[in-house]
Amino acid sequence: MLVVSIYMFVESFTFSYEVGLFPRFAALVTICGTLLLLSKNYLPESVRTAVDDSGSVFDYEESDFVDVDGVDGDQQAGDESTETEAKTRSSSQQHTQETSDRDSSSQSSTMEPEARRMQTILVGLLLGYGAVGYVVGLVLATPLFVIAYAMAFSIRRRIALALLVIAIVIALAFNHILPVDLTRGGL
Amino acid sequence: MLIEGLSGALDILLTGSTLGWLIAGILFGIVIGSIPGLGPNLGLAIVLPLTVRLDGPDAIILLISIYSGAMYGGSIAAILINTPGTAAAAATTLDGYQMTRKGKAMTALSVSATASVIGGVLATITLILLTPHLTTIVLMFGSPEYFLIALFGIALITVVARGSLVKGLTAGAFGLLLSTIGFPIAAGQPRYTFDTMMLFDGLDFVAVLIGIFAIGEMIKLAGERGGIARGGLDMGGNVASGVVDVVRAPITTIKSGFIGMFIGAIPGSGASIANFVSYAETVRSGGGDEEFGDGNHRGVIASEAANNGTVAGSLIPTLSFGIPGSGATAILLGGLVMHGLNPGPELFTTNIDTTYSIFLALLAGNAIILAVGLLFITKTSYITQVNSNYLIPLVVVFSTLGALGLRGSWLDVFTVLLFGVFGFFLMRYNYSIIAFVLGIILGPIAEENLVRSLQLSDGSLLIFVNEPIPLILTSLTVLLVGLPLLKALTNTLRKYGAMDS
Numbered sequence: 271m272l273v274v275s276i277y278m279f280v281e282s283f284t285f286s287y288e289v290g291l292f293p294r295f296a297a298l299v300t301i302c303g304t305l306l307l308l309s310k311n312y313l314p315e316s317v318r319t320a321v322d323d324s325g326s327v328f329d330y331e332e333s334d335f336v337d338v339d340g341v342d343g344d345q346q347a348g349d350e351s352t353e354t355e356a357k358t359r360s361s362s363q364q365h366t367q368e369t370s371d372r373d374s375s376s377q378s379s380t381m382e383p384e385a386r387r388m389q390t391i392l393v394g395l396l397l398g399y400g401a402v403g404y405v406v407g408l409v410l411a412t413p414l415f416v417i418a419y420a421m422a423f424s425i426r427r428r429i430a431l432a433l434l435v436i437a438i439v440i441a442l443a444f445n446h447i448l449p450v451d452l453t454r455g456g457l
Numbered sequence: 458m459l460i461e462g463l464s465g466a467l468d469i470l471l472t473g474s475t476l477g478w479l480i481a482g483i484l485f486g487i488v489i490g491s492i493p494g495l496g497p498n499l500g501l502a503i504v505l506p507l508t509v510r511l512d513g514p515d516a517i518i519l520l521i522s523i524y525s526g527a528m529y530g531g532s533i534a535a536i537l538i539n540t541p542g543t544a545a546a547a548a549t550t551l552d553g554y555q556m557t558r559k560g561k562a563m564t565a566l567s568v569s570a571t572a573s574v575i576g577g578v579l580a581t582i583t584l585i586l587l588t589p590h591l592t593t594i595v596l597m598f599g600s601p602e603y604f605l606i607a608l609f610g611i612a613l614i615t616v617v618a619r620g621s622l623v624k625g626l627t628a629g630a631f632g633l634l635l636s637t638i639g640f641p642i643a644a645g646q647p648r649y650t651f652d653t654m655m656l657f658d659g660l661d662f663v664a665v666l667i668g669i670f671a672i673g674e675m676i677k678l679a680g681e682r683g684g685i686a687r688g689g690l691d692m693g694g695n696v697a698s699g700v701v702d703v704v705r706a707p708i709t710t711i712k713s714g715f716i717g718m719f720i721g722a723i724p725g726s727g728a729s730i731a732n733f734v735s736y737a738e739t740v741r742s743g744g745g746d747e748e749f750g751d752g753n754h755r756g757v758i759a760s761e762a763a764n765n766g767t768v769a770g771s772l773i774p775t776l777s778f779g780i781p782g783s784g785a786t787a788i789l790l791g792g793l794v795m796h797g798l799n800p801g802p803e804l805f806t807t808n809i810d811t812t813y814s815i816f817l818a819l820l821a822g823n824a825i826i827l828a829v830g831l832l833f834i835t836k837t838s839y840i841t842q843v844n845s846n847y848l849i850p851l852v853v854v855f856s857t858l859g860a861l862g863l864r865g866s867w868l869d870v871f872t873v874l875l876f877g878v879f880g881f882f883l884m885r886y887n888y889s890i891i892a893f894v895l896g897i898i899l900g901p902i903a904e905e906n907l908v909r910s911l912q913l914s915d916g917s918l919l920i921f922v923n924e925p926i927p928l929i930l931t932s933l934t935v936l937l938v939g940l941p942l943l944k945a946l947t948n949t950l951r952k953y954g955a956m957d958s
Contacts, residue, residue: 271627271631274631274634275631275634278634278637278649281648281649282648285646285648286646288908289641289645289646289648290648292633292637292641292900292903292904292907293634293637293648293649296630296631296633296634296637296896296900297630297634299626299627299630299633300627300630300631300634303623303624303626303627303630304627306623307621307623307624307627319948320623320942320946321621321623322621322623384680385679385680385681386680388679388680389676389677389679389680389881391679392675392676392679392849393676393878393881396672396676396853396874396877396878397874399853399857399874400857400870400871400874403857403870404867404870408857408858408861408870412854412858415850415853415854416850416854419849419850419853420850423679423846423849425846425847429847433847433850433851436851437850437851437854440851440854440855440858441854441858444507444858444859444862447507447509447510447862448506448507448509448858448859448861448862449509449862449865450861450862450865452858452861456867
């Protein structure tokens with residue numbers, strides 16, 4: 271955000287005053303905000319508190335209503351890493367120790383490195399999907415993406431085959447419905 | 458006008474395949490809402506490009522039905538497996554899952570369906586009754602007022618977005634900044650286009666929304682493994698007692714519906730906040746006489762009536778001023794714009810029939826939710842057993858193909874993929890997604906009306922304070938930004954005071 275906003279701030283001076291005013295203002299606020307956040311740890315405590323502080327009038331959490339004493343620190347740290355929806359998931363994690371008949375998502379916080387690996391792989395696959403699609407067209411790139419996903423995520427063969435068929439049907443249906451030729455790339 | 462509008466709306470709703478789209482939307486919404494990790498935003502994001510072939514009213518009714526259905530669907534997983542399908546049902550887990558553990562899963566699901574429907578219907582009827590007054594207000598707005606209301610919408614982030622205030626403002630400002638790419642409507646010089654035609658029209662905010670809400674969520678989900686409930690859930694309890702429980706708690710239900718509607722109408726807030734506020738209010742009004750968090754059906758009513766009430770509430774700023782109340786309404790706004798239905802005066806004058814048809818669709822949708830919720834209650838547990846990891850490639854394919862259909866531009870495909878990654882990092886580091894989304898949506902509205910206002914006043918800023926409405930809006934915006942800063946300052950001073958003493 272910092273790099274993009276600095277570039278856009280500098281570039282805004284090449285526009286006329288009227289055209290450059292709005293992006294300049296937005297870029298300036300972004301630069302100030304990101305610099306404050308980046309230098310947070312080096313700021314005096316009073317300023318750091320103000321940077322971290324929530325201005326929200328609606329700061330309700332599950333912990334306001336249920337006893338979370340039994341939750342181990344790792345679980346809480348894991349939960350804090352994502353925003354609202356992750357918080358909603360954390361309620362299941364908070365009760366993990368009470369009951370064993372729980373969904374497997376409650377184990378997510380204990381497999382952080384594995385989770386990051388899977389997320390990185392997916393990001394790689396997404397970018398690859400976009401690049402291959404740009405070259406050969408999305409209709410052809412779609413089955414390749416699904417096959418690569420199934421291999422990377424160790425999806426069972428029968429399910430992978432079902433996903434492949436569904437994805438091909440979706441691609442062909444979109445090609446029929448949308449007013450764009452999806453069989454051609456962008457080159 | 459109300460009667461005429463409603464009769465025109467009824468014509469739209471009962472003509473052609475509109476009713477079919479409504480039913481399809483509700484059913485799809487319930488399914489997508491009940492699968493943990495998915496939810497209304499994702500459901501709307503992947504379906505939006507597909508609506509390109511539909512008429513405007515059909516498309517919007519399909520989208521609003523998905524939204525409404527998903528709001529209810531979120532409670533199914535919350536009650537059965539203690540993992541809310543959507544953030545809007547987080548508070549439902551507190552008592553809903555405890556009811557399931559006590560062998561009252563069917564009762565809890567029945568309470569959820571009935572409370573959702575009553576909350577949704579009450580809020581929608583109120584919205585219909587408010588519409589003539591909204592029309593009067595909307596027609597009083599000109600360029601200065603639209604600029605100020607956009608600014609006000611962004612400022613609201615500071616008081617409703619959870620987490621760091623600075624992160625919220627930064628994300629919002631970055632959204633505003635990215636919205637300036639391309640050819641500005643109000644002035645004649647392209648910005649940040651690198652001399653490529655592709656960037657002349659700027660980033661399509663619908664593509665950005667699809668990226669953030671669909672791809673970003675999928676990247677998050679890829680690290681969460683599964684979300685599968687075991688089979689053989691104990692579906693104890695009974696449907697009738699759930700309905701009776703809701704009917705016997707009219708004050709909780711009505712109050713929660715209105716809390717949802719009110720909070721839903723505040724830009725940047727939405728159902729994820731409303732369900733907790735409503736739950737907290739129900740606990741407070743219980744006065745300690747009742748036990749909550751241990752299977753109290755009033756806890757489920759509070760959360761569910763509120764989250765469905767937000768649907769109608771969030772339509773108020775979206776349809777009136779083009780300011781989305783939540784992520785889902787941001788995508789809905791994209792749908793409106795895509796189909797040439799511009800929010801503001803147009804929707805309350807020439808297109809008033811369409812506006813009322815959206816409200817009637819919400820009412821009819823709630824009737825379908827009740828029927829599905831009560832009749833197929835025993836089947837709902839199957840939905841929660843879907844492994845969300847299997848859905849990731851399909852959602853990615855849907856989003857990417859749909860992106861190319863938006864404008865036929867590869868820029869939108871890359872926007873979806875890159876903003877998916879960006880959205881994931883926003884979530885990971887606790888930046889407010891809704892602040893960023895509001896920034897990117899409201900940027901062009903704010904800039905266009907700012908330039909027009911300044912042209913009208915020959916460059917004088919007094920145009921923003923010399924009439925009652927602009928003066929009120931300016932004061933409110935200053936207050937909104939000033940209050941959290943003041944709060945942070947007093948907290949710091951208090952802390953130092955305590956340390957000194």
